[in-house]
Amino acid sequence: MESEQTADLIRTQLRRIRTAAGLNQEELGRRANYSASTISAVETGTRPLDKAYVKRMDEVLDTGGLFESLLRMAERDGQPSWFRPWLEAERNATQLRYFNPTLVPGLLQTENYARAVLRFDDTKPEAEVERQVAARLERQEILVREHPPQVIAVIDEAALRRTDAIMAEQLAHLLRMADLPHVHIHVIPADAGLHVGLSGPLALARLADGSWVGHIDNQLGGSVVNGDEGVATLLTRWEGVRGLALPRNLSGALVKEVESQHGPQ
Structure with missing residues (x-):
């Protein structure tokens, strides 16, 4: 599904921007008030993305709302074509x-x-x-x-x-x-x-x-x-x-x- 492709894109960008900021999963978790295991689960796709999480990542990584925008795209893409x-x-x-x-x-x-x-x-x-x-x-x-x-x-x-x-x-x-x-x-x-x-x-x-x-x-x-x-x-x-x-x-x-x-x- 297109929504899955967009979700994969979000996870890829989460990893890329975290790495570019010089942060490992534990360091990002401390800044965002999430455990390192949660950060890892999101980035590997074993934990679903949600609005609260991506909003916090936008704030901590200073992305200008990138992840929230991508998540909205994923939700729209996941809707049936007739809708x-x-x-x-x-x-x-x-x-x-x-x-x-x-x-x-x-x-x-x-x-x-x-x-x-x-x-x-x-x-x-x-x-x-x-x-x-x-x-x-x-x-x-x-x-x-x-x-x-x-x-x-x-x-x-x-x-x-x-x-x-x-x-x-x-x-x-x-x-x-x-x-x-x-x-x-x-x-x-x-x-x-x-x-x-x-x-x-x-x-x-x-x-x-x-x-x-x-x-x-x-x-x-x-x-x-x-x-x-x-x-x-x-x-x-x-x-x-x-x-x-x-x-x-x-x-x-x-x-x-x-x-x-x-x-x-």
Whole structure:
């Protein structure tokens, strides 16, 4: 996989820059507050790379953020080919719209919730699950960057009322995200009955030039929608689900009510 090739590149550059700085693994470990065995495990590939580690190496080795940039490349390259155009649209959007009738949208998932969702495929190796979890959390950084997009998420009440133990944490996270001025969370109440959104999730990204890119999921993966007719259909479906959803303040109150039913965290 391309992500593995990029990860190999990061490890090679870690060794090269450490050596050029005149540091052995033990000396670098002391400066970075990692053990020499951890440094060795990362450089040989027996320990996976993670953001905290490469950020610390950037600081200690004064690389100007090289390793963090390479790690982002590795995570993007590891995404399925059908998903990469949507990731590009998501990163460059001025406004993002998400609807899901059964799950919390990925951009608003906690780590534990994302891990549970990604484990739906029980044939997936644990290392692959963890890589995908890291990539999903990386996507969420657009919410806290200097100039974030406006995010409007519509979620069906049924998605909030799962009884899994991780839901208390997830609901608390939704409330924190809803406190951000650019994040709008709306809930379709259960008494809305049958509606057009039950045919499946959708996402829309509005780009700086005013154009729209859509994305839809299915059991085999997903597909990007960028043709005029397809985008127009998704925009119409979006208006349908948005029109059924509660206002922002009432949606927040409903999320708090559901959260309270889980008891103290």
